[in-house]
Amino acid sequence: MxxxxxxxxxxxxxxxxxxxxxxxxxxxxxxxxxxxxxxxxxxxxxxxxxxxxxxxxxxxxxxxxxxxxxxxxxxxxxxxxxxxxxxxxxxxxxxxxxLSDPQNTLLPKLKFLQSIGVSTTDFPKILIGNTSFLSANLENNLIPRYQIVRSLVRDDKEVVSALKHGSWIFYNDSMVNDSVPNIEILRKLGVPQRYVSLLVCYFPSVAFNKHSVFVEAVDSVIEMGFNPLQLNFVLALRVIVSMDKENWESKFKIYAKWGWSRDVCLLAFRKRPQCMLMSEKCINKAMSFLVKDAGHTPEDIAKFPVILSRNLEKVLVPRFAVVKILKSSGLKKSGLTLGSFTLISGEKFLEKYVTPFQKDLPLLLDAYKDAYKAHKTD
Structure with a gap:
């Protein structure tokens, strides 16, 4: 029928x-x-x-x-x-x-995933992300691959995290095979295990990339002066592996429009590797506000490149509005570097730059909230 x-x-x-x-x-x-x-x-x-x-x-x-x-x-x-x-x-x-046999074919694989800590919340993402997992042989394919991934990280919880961010790793022979020599390079360089785990768990496409590509990226990151003992080493590695040469060079051109030389770009990259992953639209939007509206020089911004990735509407605009009022009223003049008020939490900002001055400036909190609302509707 x-x-x-x-x-x-x-x-x-x-x-x-x-x-x-x-x-x-x-x-x-x-x-x-x-x-x-x-x-x-x-x-x-x-x-x-x-x-x-x-x-x-x-x-x-x-x-x-x-x-x-x-x-x-x-x-x-x-x-x-x-x-x-x-x-x-x-x-x-x-x-x-x-058409699968639910008891003999599917259930053992689901139970295996459950045994290493996959929750009912995790199952949909992992299974939809790699439906081939359900057709692979448990004993000959899935368990041996699990053992390889497990050897790269600290515990099963991190294996599950790697699966959620790249479930294909359990079904791709070349990726799994390349991961072992890739991670071995990092361990020989002295990269701490917590940073190795971060790379495997959250950026598996980097950790499991083709070995020759990975080696070239590691050499480039070392050449640029990154310290293998620090977090920025693996973050820079992620950027280099993720970007092709054309995309990499295009970022220098975008920043050059805002007055950054190549050396300044590399300085900012060493401080905040993620700044080279930002889209042209986001870079221009942040730079336009910081240079044209807030009046900061490109050199100032390069010293705190993390500011570029801060949310413009929710963080930068309202905080700069408060700082402008504090400066103009003469209540706060010292200790106002870009990083001092843009890189702290929202709670800390209110505690340090709003609450202490509300007696003299009772509308300061309203100004903070209004700046967010006004920019959001622009």
């Missing part, structure tokens, strides 16, 4: 697809096989599969020995935290998961 229903649903509207998906996950439809077929059609349609894939899937579903198999697969994923919309994404990326 199922394969005759597929064409009827292929051309449904988006709204009908959404209704069909909600229909599929209504528990009362799990009791009758004819209804199961109908709702499976709706699920396939909601995923916008091609007619060819839909027809092939419907024919193979018809041959499944256990008629409740597809429903058992769906229910298993629901038990591990996948919502209706997440199930739709998963099936869209890998429709033939519906």
């Amino acid at each position: 199922f394969h005759f229903l597929i064409p009827r649903f292929i051309h449904h509207t988006t709204l009908q697809c959404r209704n069909a998906l909600s229909l599929f996950f209504n528990p009362r439809y799990f009791s009758h096989q004819s209804d199961n077929n109908l709702t499976l059609s709706n699920l396939v349609n909601s995923c916008n599969l091609s007619p060819e894939t839909s027809l092939k899937l419907s024919k193979r579903l018809k041959l499944v020995k256990n008629p409740n198999g597809p429903d058992a697969v769906i229910q298993l994923f629901r038990n591990y935290g996948l919502s209706d919309s997440q199930l739709s994404k998963l099936v869209k990326k890998r429709p033939f998961l519906l």
Whole structure:
């Protein structure tokens, strides 16, 4: 019955697809096989599969020995935290998961992930991020790869973090194989394990990159004067590996428009590697405010490049408004470097630059709030 229903649903509207998906996950439809077929059609349609894939899937579903198999697969994923919309994404990326044996093929892999600390909150991101994980062999592929990743970090919690930021690492032979010599280079240079773990957990595309590319990046970072014992070493490594030469050179041109020479750019990069990852729009927006509105020189900004990544509307504009009032009133003149009031927390800023002066300037807090609102609506 199922394969005759597929064409009827292929051309449904988006709204009908959404209704069909909600229909599929209504528990009362799990009791009758004819209804199961109908709702499976709706699920396939909601995923916008091609007619060819839909027809092939419907024919193979018809041959499944256990008629409740597809429903058992769906229910298993629901038990591990996948919502209706997440199930739709998963099936869209890998429709033939519906044909899997839930108990013998899928469940052992899900239990393995659970055993290393993957929570129901983590499962959707990891599984949708790499659906190939579910088709890999547990004993011959997944566990050996887990052991490699585990050897690079401090505990299973960090393995899970690496999976969430790059679930493909469990299914990519070349990446996993390159990671061991890559990390070995860092350890020989004396890079602390906490920074190695940061690279593996949050920037796996860097740690698992091609070895020759990684070696070249390490050499470049050392040549630029970064200390392997400091955090900025791995942050700079992340930038160099992530950017091609054309993109790297384009950032020098953008900053040059605001008066930064190449040497000044490199100085700022050594202080704050992330400044070279900012988009042209963000750089221009921050520089325009700091130079034109706040009246600071490009050289001043280069001494505190982290200021460029501070939120313009929520942090820079309201804080500069307060500092301007304090200066003009003569209540605060010393200790007002760029870093002193832009790099601290919001709570600390209010405690240091607003609360002590409210007796003399009762509207200072309002000015702080109004500056944020005014710039937000510009």
